[in-house]
Amino acid sequence: MLSYFRVLSAERLKMSRSLIVLLILVSPLVSILVGLLSDVDSRQQPWLLLLGALSMLHALLFMPIMSGIFAAFICRYEHQGGGWKQLLVLPVTRSGVFLAKYTVIIALLLIMQVLFLGALLLVGAVKGLPGPIPWTEIGRSLLGGWVACLPLAALQLAASLMWSSFAAPLALNVMFTIPNMLVVNSATYGPYYPWAQPFLATLPAGTMEGGGFGALNLPFESLMITVVGSFVVFFLIGWIYFRMKEV
Amino acid sequence: MSELVIQTRNLNKKYRGRYAVRNLDLEIAKGEIYGFLGPNGAGKTTTIRMLLGLIRPTVGSIQIFGKDLRKDKMNILRKVGSLVEYPSNYGHLTAVQNLEAIRRILDAPKARIHEVLEIVSLTKDAKRPVKGYSLGMKQRLGIAAALLGNPELLILDEPTNGLDPAGIHEIRELIRSMPKQHGITVLVSSHLLSEVEQMAGTVGIIREGEMVFQDTIDNLKQQASGGFRLVVSEPQEALVHLIGQGYTGRMEDGAIKLDQLSDPEVALLVKRLVDNNHAVYRVEEKRRSLEDIFMQVIEQGGFS
Numbered sequence: 001m002l003s004y005f006r007v008l009s010a011e012r013l014k015m016s017r018s019l020i021v022l023l024i025l026v027s028p029l030v031s032i033l034v035g036l037l038s039d040v041d042s043r044q045q046p047w048l049l050l051l052g053a054l055s056m057l058h059a060l061l062f063m064p065i066m067s068g069i070f071a072a073f074i075c076r077y078e079h080q081g082g083g084w085k086q087l088l089v090l091p092v093t094r095s096g097v098f099l100a101k102y103t104v105i106i107a108l109l110l111i112m113q114v115l116f117l118g119a120l121l122l123v124g125a126v127k128g129l130p131g132p133i134p135w136t137e138i139g140r141s142l143l144g145g146w147v148a149c150l151p152l153a154a155l156q157l158a159a160s161l162m163w164s165s166f167a168a169p170l171a172l173n174v175m176f177t178i179p180n181m182l183v184v185n186s187a188t189y190g191p192y193y194p195w196a197q198p199f200l201a202t203l204p205a206g207t208m209e210g211g212g213f214g215a216l217n218l219p220f221e222s223l224m225i226t227v228v229g230s231f232v233v234f235f236l237i238g239w240i241y242f243r244m245k246e247v
Numbered sequence: 248m249s250e251l252v253i254q255t256r257n258l259n260k261k262y263r264g265r266y267a268v269r270n271l272d273l274e275i276a277k278g279e280i281y282g283f284l285g286p287n288g289a290g291k292t293t294t295i296r297m298l299l300g301l302i303r304p305t306v307g308s309i310q311i312f313g314k315d316l317r318k319d320k321m322n323i324l325r326k327v328g329s330l331v332e333y334p335s336n337y338g339h340l341t342a343v344q345n346l347e348a349i350r351r352i353l354d355a356p357k358a359r360i361h362e363v364l365e366i367v368s369l370t371k372d373a374k375r376p377v378k379g380y381s382l383g384m385k386q387r388l389g390i391a392a393a394l395l396g397n398p399e400l401l402i403l404d405e406p407t408n409g410l411d412p413a414g415i416h417e418i419r420e421l422i423r424s425m426p427k428q429h430g431i432t433v434l435v436s437s438h439l440l441s442e443v444e445q446m447a448g449t450v451g452i453i454r455e456g457e458m459v460f461q462d463t464i465d466n467l468k469q470q471a472s473g474g475f476r477l478v479v480s481e482p483q484e485a486l487v488h489l490i491g492q493g494y495t496g497r498m499e500d501g502a503i504k505l506d507q508l509s510d511p512e513v514a515l516l517v518k519r520l521v522d523n524n525h526a527v528y529r530v531e532e533k534r535r536s537l538e539d540i541f542m543q544v545i546e547q548g549g550f551s
Contacts, residue, residue: 003321003352006351006352006354007352009351009352010348010349010351010352013340013344013347013348013351014337014340014348016340016344017339017340018339077335077337078335080335081333081334081335082331082332082333082334082335083335085296085299085301085331085332085335086331086334086335086349086389086392087352088300088301089299089300089301089324089327089329089331090324090349090352090353090396091321091322091324091325091352091353091396092352093321246296246301246302246303247296247301247302
C-alpha cells in the first residue's frame with residue numbers, strides 16, 4: 001500500500017508539463033462550442049436537454065476515446081527505452097504500480113467530468129436557461145458516466161501494458177467505440193456493450209421526447225450490472241497480466 | 248572466504264525450449280568490482296534481469312545480501328541500484344525532476360538528489376530538460392538514478408554502451424571509485440574484456456548461457472603466459488640435456504619451447520645451459536593478450 005502512494009506521487013510529477021493537460025480540455029471545449037450552436041427548447045427540463053445534447057459527443061465519443069488515450073499516455077514513457085525496467089527495479093510491488101497507473105487514468109477522467117460540468121453550466125448561463133438547475137440529475141449523470149468509464153479504463157490500461165506501441169491500444173479503443181452510434185439505438189445489444197455505457201449512464205432516461213429511444217429507457221441499475229461485470233473482467237486481466245509480465 | 252553479496256545456485260532461464268541461462272553459479276564478494284563478460288546474446292542481460300526480479304528464473308535460487316530474492320524482494324531492491332541496458336528518463340522533465348520522481352518512490356532524503364548529481368558531474372545541467380542531453384549525459388543520469396537510494400550493490404548492464412572514449416573513461420573512473428569511496432559492491436557487464444580489466448577484480452565469463460570462467464582477473468592473466476622460447480647454440484643437444492634434467496620442452500623452428508617457469512627457474516635453466524657450454528642468444532616469454540584468452544574462452548568454452 002505504501003508502494004502505491006509512492007508510485008502515485010511519482011506519477012503525478014511525471015504528469016506535470018505534459019500534453020495530457022491539453023487533452024483533458026478537448027472535450028469540454030468542444031462541448032462549449034456544440035452547446036452554443038445548439039438550439040435548446042427551454043419549455044421543459046432545459047438543463048437536462050442541454051446535457052443530452054452535449055452528451056452526444058462527450059459521452060458517446062470522447063469519454064471512451066479519452067479512457068484509451070490517457071491509458072496509452074501514462075504507459076508511453078515506460079515503454080520508451082526500458083522505462084518499465086527502471087521503474088520495477090525500484091522497491092515497488094507490481095500491484096502498487098498497476099493500481100497507481102489506474103488511479104491516474106480515472107482521476108484524469110474525473111477531472112474531465114468536472115470540466116465538462118463547467119462547460120455545461122457556462123453554456124446554460126450564456127443561453128439564459130431558467131432555473132432551478134437539477135443538480136441531482138446532473139450529478140447522477142456525470143458520476144454515472146464516469147463510473148461507466150472505469151471498465152474501459154481498465155481494459156485500455158491492460159492493452160497499453162501489453163503493447164509497447166502507442167497506436168495499437170488506441171486502434172482497439174476506436175474500433176470498439178465507433179459502433180457506439182449504432183449500438184445505443186439497439187435495445188438488445190446496448191445494455192451489454194461496455195463502450196456504450198458511459199453514454200447510456202449519462203443521458204438522463206425519459207428526457208428525450210417520447211421517453212427516449214433504443215436502450216435509453218433502461219433503468220440506471222441494469223446499466224451498472226454491465227459496468228461492474230466488465231470492470232471485474234477487464235481489471236483482473238490487466239492486473240494478473242502485469243503481475244506476471246516479464247520485463 | 249569473504250561475505251558474498253550475490254550468490255546464485257543452478258540458475259536457469261528457458262525460453263521456448265532454449266536455455267538463455269543455464270546452471271549459472273554466480274558468486275560476488277562484498278566490496279569488489281565484478282566484471283560480467285560475454286558476447287552479445289550470451290545471457291548477461293537475462294541474468295541481470297533475474298537478479299533484479301524483473302523476470303523469474305525457470306529453475307534455481309538467487310541470494311542477495313544472504314537473503315532469498317523471492318521472499319525478500321522489497322528489502323533487497325531497496326539496497327540495490329541498477330542501470331539495465333538503456334537509461335530511461337522523462338524527456339520533458341529536468342534531471343532534478345527525473346530524480347525526484349524516483350526519489351519519491353525510494354523515499355530518500357531530498358538532499359541526496361544534489362549529491363548524486365555531484366557524483367556524476369551533472370550539477371551544471373541539472374535544470375535542463377533531459378531531452379537535450381547527450382547519450383553520455385543520459386548514461387550518467389542513469390547512474391545517478393541508480394545511486395539515489397544509497398545502494399550497497401550496484402548492477403550496471405553495459406554502462407559504457409554507445410559512449411565515446413572520453414565518456415567510457417569517465418564512467419570507468421566513476422565505477423572504480425565506488426567500492427573505495429562508498430563501499431559499494433559493483434556488478435558491471437560488458438562484451439569487451441578490455442573495458443572491465445582495468446576496473447574489475449574478478450571476472451565471470453558467460454557463453455551461450457553457461458559460466459565458462461569465474462575467477463580473479465590476476466588468475467586470468469596467469470593463463471596469458473604461453474611459456475618460453477629459447478634460442479641457443481646446438482639446440483638439439485641442449486634440449487636433450489634439459490630433458491635429462493627433468494624439464495619438458497620441444498623443438499620449434501630451431502628454438503626450444505618450454506612451459507611456463509618462474510623467474511628463479513628461468514635463471515637456473517640459463518645457468519645450466521651456459522655451464523653445458525651452450526651460447527644463449529635469446530630467452531623470450533610468449534605472452535598472449537588477455538583479449539586472445541577471452542576469445543579462446545568464449546569460442547571454445549574454456550582453456551585448452
